[in-house]
Amino acid sequence: MKIAMVGSGYVGLVSGACFADFGHDVVCIDKDQSKIDRLHDGIMPIYEPGLDSLVESNMRAGRLSFTTSLSEGIKDASAIFIAVGTPSRRGDGHADLSYVYQVAQEIGENLANDAVIVNKSTVPVGTGDEVERIIADTGTSQKFAVVSNPEFLREGAAIGDFKHPDRIVIGTEDDFGREVMREVYRPLFLNESPILFVDRRTSELIKYAANAFLATKITFINEMADLCEKVGANVQDVSRGIGMDGRIGPKFLHAGPGYGGSCFPKDTLALLKTAEDYDSPTRIVEAVVAVNESRKRAMGRKVLDALGGLEAARGKKAALLGLTFKPNTDDMRDSPAIAVAQTLTDAGVKVSAYDPEGMEIAKPLMPDVTMCSDPYEAIKDADATVIVTEWDAFRALDLGKMKETAKAPVLVDLRNIYTPADVRAAGFEYSSVGRV
Ligand code: NAD
Numbered sequence: 258m259k260i261a262m263v264g265s266g267y268v269g270l271v272s273g274a275c276f277a278d279f280g281h282d283v284v285c286i287d288k289d290q291s292k293i294d295r296l297h298d299g300i301m302p303i304y305e306p307g308l309d310s311l312v313e314s315n316m317r318a319g320r321l322s323f324t325t326s327l328s329e330g331i332k333d334a335s336a337i338f339i340a341v342g343t344p345s346r347r348g349d350g351h352a353d354l355s356y357v358y359q360v361a362q363e364i365g366e367n368l369a370n371d372a373v374i375v376n377k378s379t380v381p382v383g384t385g386d387e388v389e390r391i392i393a394d395t396g397t398s399q400k401f402a403v404v405s406n407p408e409f410l411r412e413g414a415a416i417g418d419f420k421h422p423d424r425i426v427i428g429t430e431d432d433f434g435r436e437v438m439r440e441v442y443r444p445l446f447l448n449e450s451p452i453l454f455v456d457r458r459t460s461e462l463i464k465y466a467a468n469a470f471l472a473t474k475i476t477f478i479n480e481m482a483d484l485c486e487k488v489g490a491n492v493q494d495v496s497r498g499i500g501m502d503g504r505i506g507p508k509f510l511h512a513g514p515g516y517g518g519s520c521f522p523k524d525t526l527a528l529l530k531t532a533e534d535y536d537s538p539t540r541i542v543e544a545v546v547a548v549n550e551s552r553k554r555a556m557g558r559k560v561l562d563a564l565g566g567l568e569a570a571r572g573k574k575a576a577l578l579g580l581t582f583k584p585n586t587d588d589m590r591d592s593p594a595i596a597v598a599q600t601l602t603d604a605g606v607k608v609s610a611y612d613p614e615g616m617e618i619a620k621p622l623m624p625d626v627t628m629c630s631d632p633y634e635a636i637k638d639a640d641a642t643v644i645v646t647e648w649d650a651f652r653a654l655d656l657g658k659m660k661e662t663a664k665a666p667v668l669v670d671l672r673n674i675y676t677p678a679d680v681r682a683a684g685f686e687y688s689s690v691g692r693v
Pocket residue numbers: 263264265266267268269286287288289292340341342343356359360377378379380408409410411412519520
């Protein structure tokens with residue numbers, strides 16, 4: 258089966274490469290010429306573990322190709338995926354659907370065979386209806402159906418998630434749509450991955466409900482962490498204690514600096530806007546968004562406390578270890594590190610940083626931060642070292658070397674990756690999240 262993937266970012270490129278690996282003939286399309294040129298040269302435009310070899314082997318096998326031409330790329334494709342960005346619209350937080358609609362228009366104008374148009378981008382309820390209308394309005398004579406197929410992969414573990422998903426959600430009321438989607442995901446049917454067929458609007462909402470629920474779980478445990486600090490309890494034990502309850506589950510109960518990334522912040526906001534538009538407020542999600550927003554700067558203030566308070570902190574130096582919103586990605590979108598660094602520089606603190614993959618993208622977002630080539634260079638002469646992202650490289654830092662390199666042995670661990678007793682025994686002043 259021939260598949261076209263419009264948009265070759267985190268989702269489009271990973272999905273395209275995985276579909277090719279299943280044996281489909283895939284063309285990934287992107288309007289960004291430099292991205293396509295780099296892919297032709299075997300250079301990945303993003304950091305995602307295992308992606309380079311997956312792309313390379315499927316290109317070599319002739320199943321995966323790249324182009325900037327949508328009309329060429331979609332020719333003979335039975336399934337045309339839309340996997341372009343849906344960022345927050347500036348000003349009001351609604352999902353910006355202009356990229357999706359532009360692609361729909363182009364598909365309609367260039368459709369040369371019957372095809373199913375599959376929306377993989379995260380889009381508000383009703384977007385599928387609009388995509389269908391846009392394509393129909395181009396006057397195309399080809400048979401087409403518009404299907405919703407939201408993506409649930411996690412950056413950093415994207416290939417595994419795509420190939421072994423907890424579930425695949427397909428939203429369509431159309432027989433042609435259902436038939437083509439069964440063929441697209443046949444290799445996963447065989448893997449016994451559960452496939453949930455629902456109507457299109459339900460499918461669109463499932464994606465937002467899933468992300469809002471996960472964001473709620475994170476925010477809930479973060480508030481419990483604050484309470485733990487006040488009452489002298491340990492949030493990691495609270496997480497374990499509640500997570501062992503099968504009704505709650507252990508995942509997404511790690512207290513930290515607040516959720517960030519390319520999905521949760523924008524998707525929770527977009528859900529609020531949908532709820533508002535339909536006069537059906539989602540108060541819990543409203544609280545989650547507000548609590549998470551204030552938390553990021555609160556983490557910056559935690560570092561200021563470790564530096565001796567707002568007054569004493571001025572002129573001191575803090576070293577940030579990890580900048581991306583989570584490990585194993587170079588994605589800096591809405592990373593808590595941005596607000597932490599901003600809070601520190603606003604208070605006159607000099608900030609240095611090291612991240613294994615995110616520094617190039619982080620540089621323009623944090624112009625006042627000095628980027629360093631390894632953790633110890635960042636730590637040099639620092640009055641406090643802050644673990645912002647739990648990259649494996651930071652899990653076993655040489656505490657002795659850190660003590661010698663830094664100006665003061667002060668460690669703020671926003672990810673709880675160290676054991677307080679060990680770090681204190683090594684002579685550090687140590688603070689973490691939800692533990693005393
Ligand atoms: P991205 O920004 O990494 O990639 C989008 C790509 O689309 C870019 O390369 C851009 O150049 C291209 N593009 C935009 N307009 C185009 C056009 N008219 N023609 C061709 N290409 C065009 O975005 P992403 O992170 O891959 O996210 C895509 C969608 O998937 C979003 O709706 C997002 O919410 C959703 N999603 C993302 C993730 C994730 O972890 N990143 C997970 C699940 C769902």
